[in-house]
Amino acid sequence: MLLQIESGETFTQDEVMSTIWKAVTKLYGETGASKTGLSLIEYDQMQRTATVRVLLKAAGPARASIASVTEIRGRPVALHVLKVSGSIRGLGKPK
Amino acid sequence: MKRTYADLHLRPNLNDFEHTKQMITKAAKLGYHLIAIPLPPNVSEENLQKMRGICREAKIDFATRLNLKPTTPDELTRNLRKFRRKYETIAVICESKNVARQAAKDRRVDILNFPLYDYHGRFFDLAEAELASGSLTAFEIDAQPILALEGPARSRLLSNLRRETETAKAFHIPIILSSGTSDLMLMRRPMDMAALASLFDLENEQALQAVSENPVGIVKRNRGKLNSTFVAPGIRVVRRGKDC
Numbered sequence: 001m002l003l004q005i006e007s008g009e010t011f012t013q014d015e016v017m018s019t020i021w022k023a024v025t026k027l028y029g030e031t032g033a034s035k036t037g038l039s040l041i042e043y044d045q046m047q048r049t050a051t052v053r054v055l056l057k058a059a060g061p062a063r064a065s066i067a068s069v070t071e072i073r074g075r076p077v078a079l080h081v082l083k084v085s086g087s088i089r090g091l092g093k094p095k
Numbered sequence: 096m097k098r099t100y101a102d103l104h105l106r107p108n109l110n111d112f113e114h115t116k117q118m119i120t121k122a123a124k125l126g127y128h129l130i131a132i133p134l135p136p137n138v139s140e141e142n143l144q145k146m147r148g149i150c151r152e153a154k155i156d157f158a159t160r161l162n163l164k165p166t167t168p169d170e171l172t173r174n175l176r177k178f179r180r181k182y183e184t185i186a187v188i189c190e191s192k193n194v195a196r197q198a199a200k201d202r203r204v205d206i207l208n209f210p211l212y213d214y215h216g217r218f219f220d221l222a223e224a225e226l227a228s229g230s231l232t233a234f235e236i237d238a239q240p241i242l243a244l245e246g247p248a249r250s251r252l253l254s255n256l257r258r259e260t261e262t263a264k265a266f267h268i269p270i271i272l273s274s275g276t277s278d279l280m281l282m283r284r285p286m287d288m289a290a291l292a293s294l295f296d297l298e299n300e301q302a303l304q305a306v307s308e309n310p311v312g313i314v315k316r317n318r319g320k321l322n323s324t325f326v327a328p329g330i331r332v333v334r335r336g337k338d339c
Contacts, residue, residue: 006280026245027294060299063290067283070242076280080125081287 001059001084002091003066005048007077013043016050019072020079024065036062041088049082051091059084098303100285101129101310103160103184103206104237104273109134109142116149117279123153125284129311131160131184136174158183158314162208164190168197175203183317186235192218199226205313206233206271211240214251219259228266231316233309234259237275238283238291256295269312270297272305 005016017040024033037055044050054062069079085091102122107115109132122130132146143159150157161182165171171187171194179185186206189195195218198204207227209217219234227234236256244252263270272288274281283291285306292302319325324332 060290060293063287064293067287067291068242070280076278078280078282080284081290 001052001054001062001066002082003050003052004080004082005050005072005077006080007048007072007075009073009075009077010045010048011072011077012045013040013050015072016040016043017052019069019077020052020066023069024062027065027068028061032061038062051088056086098285098307099128099311100126100307101131101314102127102274102285102306103129103131103158103271103310103313104186104208104235104275105130105132105282106275106277107132108277112145115146118277118282119146119149119155119157120153121279121282123155125282127155127285129156129158129314131158131310131314133160133162133186134182136161136178156314158318160184160186162186162188164188165194166191168193171197172201175201179203180321183314183321189218195219195223196226199223199232200230201232202230204230204232205317206235208235208237211237211252211275214255217255217259219262221262224262224266224268227268233269233271233313234263235271235273236260236292236295236305237273238288239274239276239278239281241291241294242276242281242283253295260295260297264301269309270301270305271310271313272302273310 024036036058039053040050041053042051063081066079066081069077071077083091105118105122107118109115147157159182161178163171163174163185165174184205186208187198187204188208189198190210198207209219240252260270272292276282288306289299289302292305326332
């Protein structure tokens with residue numbers, strides 16, 4: 001999944017990933033979160049994009065969790081899923 | 096076929112032109128093709144033209160919407176008589192059971208909306224759904240509280256929404272998903288909105304319909320009715336003249 005981080009601030013990859021993990025855990029619990037296979041592949045702090053890997057069967061819950069993020073480090077933020085693909089090449093470059 | 100996505104409940108601050116512009120532009124950027132903004136009953140033609148101008152610039156279709164918040168069924172019917180032909184969509188915010196029942200059976204009402212923060216004020220039950228199934232009314236769910244709430248409050252909300260969407264599905268009442276927000280940061284892409292609907296067990300296809308076919312259908316139907324050629328459902332004037 002290619003994500004766009006919409007905010008006036010910049011965040012580190014750890015902050016972004018920890019927020020996504022917290023959102024998944026909040027909505028689906030630790031057992032549910034463990035089934036997503038969530039991991040970060042690439043993070044571009046300047047472009048404010050992140051590429052994350054999730055298991056296909058957990059794509060729906062992962063997307064809902066990502067959409068439910070409203071703040072990172074207390075700052076308002078919105079995470080948008082720009083593209084979903086089975087391969088990293090398929091995600092292409094963000095416009 | 097490519098879907099047309101719609102958000103029928105954007106709530107920008109209409110007194111702040113810049114904020115309205117930002118919200119409309121962002122909706123277009125997020126992939127929406129049609130938006131509706133609740134307008135005050137006495138909206139001036141000048142403001143309306145301004146909004147249409149912004150939407151034209153952003154290349155997004157704009158539909159007018161009126162949110163009615165009546166306290167009695169009589170007030171609701173009075174307002175419907177007064178405003179029905181002036182707005183493309185009419186939503187009723189049901190704050191009492193009497194109003195909810197009247198709104199559900201009135202064919203002039205397009206959308207039923209219930210206060211999401213007040214759990215005692217949600218009257219979308221079996222009786223309400225049965226009445227709504229006889230008219231053309233849709234059940235609207237705003238995403239804003241799902242994003243804004245957390246913990247037990249969100250769990251309770253999702254539990255209510257799960258029960259209500261089940262009821263709506265059982266009676267074939269169209270469900271529409273809207274943002275219902277005035278905060279730019281709480282706007283989400285249509286596909287993300289559909290993903291949020293999975294939290295209350297709405298299947299992916301139905302969730303996608305709730306952000307595309309269902310809301311677009313309401314606006315299309317009403318535009319047809321507001322057209323000067325409309326006579327009655329299924330009857331349209333196709334030609335005028337002495338030879339007809």
